Amino acid sequence: MTIDQPWLRRATVDLGAYRANLRHLQEVVAPADLMAVLKADGYGHGAVALGRAAVEAGVTWLGALELANAHELREAGIDERVSIMVWQFASSETFERAVGERIDLGLSSLRQLEAVARAVRSVASAAAPDARPEALIEIPALVHLNVDTGLHRDGVLPGDWDALVLRAVELRDEGVIRLRGIYSHLAEASDDDDTASARALAEATERAEALGARFERRHLTASSAGLERPELRLDMVRMGANTYGIPVTDGVTAADRGLVPVMTLSARIARVKRIAQGTGVSYDYTWRAPRDTTVALVPIGYADGIPRRSQHGASVAVRGRRYPIVGRVAMDQFLIDVGDDPVEVGDEATLFGSGSRGELTVGEWADLIGTIGEEIVSGLGPRIPRVYV
Template sequence: MLPVAVAANVVEIRARTRSTIMAVVKADGFGHGAVTVARAAVAAGAGWLGTTSVAEAAALRAARLAVPILTWLHPSGIDAEAAAAAGVDVAVGSVDELAALLAQATPTVRIHLHMDTGMSRGGCPRGQWDELIGLAQRGQRARRVRVAGVMGHLPLADRADPAANAPAVAAMRQARQAVRAAGLGSPPAHLAATSGTLTDPATHFDMVRVGAGLVGIDPSGTVRMHDASRLTAPIVHTTAVPAGTPVGYGGTYVTDRATHLSVLPVGYADGIPRECSPQAGVAIRGRRLPVAGRVSMDQIVIDTGAESFPAGTSATVFGPDGGATPTVHDWARWAGTIPHTIVTGIGPRVKRSIA
């Protein structure tokens, strides 16, 4: 299911852009396995991969993924030697970051100049673009770096409104022109992530960076993508209770009739949102059944009504099926959050398998 869904989502993206597709597999492929997602995306036509760190990129290289890789967050700083050894591009988002990179005694490192195009969350501020480009120019002349790209971010792309994206698009055009005017060639420019890619061709430039979209999430809410994951859990305990039975910590749920309660061995330690609405539920044998009471660290309770399910019966917490089966989007709505937090929050106790 996972590789097929990722491939289908890449095909959906390809139908909407002529630009090169970078498959961003940070956060362990949005919780789905970075190597698995990367392989499926590349097989479907993605030309680049994106990660948060050189270490993540090196793991993709170890898995024999040979396409270009860019890393741009650098939580532990840029390891230029490791980047050069792995053949990985790195983004630099400040004069200080580039100066520190140039101070390292390494072979030539391919860099992307990360410009702040309106996010104010990393990237070189507009007032320092000339200084950053000048330093990159000197570094390239000395063969310490090679400028291989220029990038920015769209702060308002989830609105699916080209007018909201226009200032960032204009800023990226100016940054690209400044890089060209400095004699640094015409490296590919990239600005759009999933929402921009799906809704605004003006943001596409030479490459688009698609992460959430690979696993079926469209933050703009305008395109139905293919959900890539399913979470199931076995019933481990079932009991019959009378009307008026309080359930879980605080007794926030009280049965309004004689019913059966089943326990699933997943809780907030496994990524089930603790704060979710009374509409939250799971699917058991084709029926949507409600979560009863508060989510515990290791368990949730399901009110199964007149039907008693034996231990071992599989419940689907979320999946791509539709109908009775909740989706990650349903859980995000019930928890008042975004689907990204659902799929990236599934904990390490949950066994992963690829279907």
């Protein structure tokens, strides 16, 4: 879709702003590497388009979460000079294609490690079915071992750590895997909790090295701690929200971080109606006009990912002025109260953007309705075309 075609609703993604954010963040976290996280289709922005933009910005690590996402990025032409890491797998996952495409694998169990080893041997056997077993392995799997340091999602618990490390060392010595990294993830509950998690990762690293392991990279922090706790950056910082210009710290704006929001969400005003004082609008009449006024219909709703609770505090910008959402947000639309202002059908209503034209940023929108910006952008539905500029 080009920006000149007729449209009802759209999300405009500013690739220049994304590249600028990445370059700024690379400077901030240096000498650590920056991994640009593109999970959930690039937080709803479009993983392929942003992956290419990240490479243009000099990023050499991408986070894709799942193998299907990583394969899509490889198919889009992002080659092996850029590392793509995944860390969430189905219980029956097979890894042959990932091995061949040089995708980095974040592993949380001995079972996953053995599955990766089988895949490496399968790939080698298919390439040289008559070779001796010890001569088969030419392409080791790229492995990162995940330590559970307190978040209790992925990661290996202390009681299982030695067994995983010892097996990984055996497979490394056989040429089956390459130990690319050791990593964990912070709960970000408090500075003390994060410090304890960092200590746990350091202890796990020390124990693994005593068992013979050597890791190329250690990584722990994401968007929040990656900026606020420089001593925890280690060798790489995995960033998602900040790269999209969505600050993750309460009370902090994108501008405070030197960032620009990447997405602008807009819709065309579909109808304008003059209503009398006391008139109820939308389902349940949760709002009645306090005076004679004009309401305008914005054709985007909760089926598109607009939270129903947006009526409690959020506003929309039209012609540089903000107008409150009134009444229930419906599946396909909501209303705004424009008073006596000259708003017309076809005018652009901006839900959130960079803030440069009087609109809210997605971070401000999220604060007003009690959520986070990441939930809003990643939840935007397929009826909203992504337009890249």
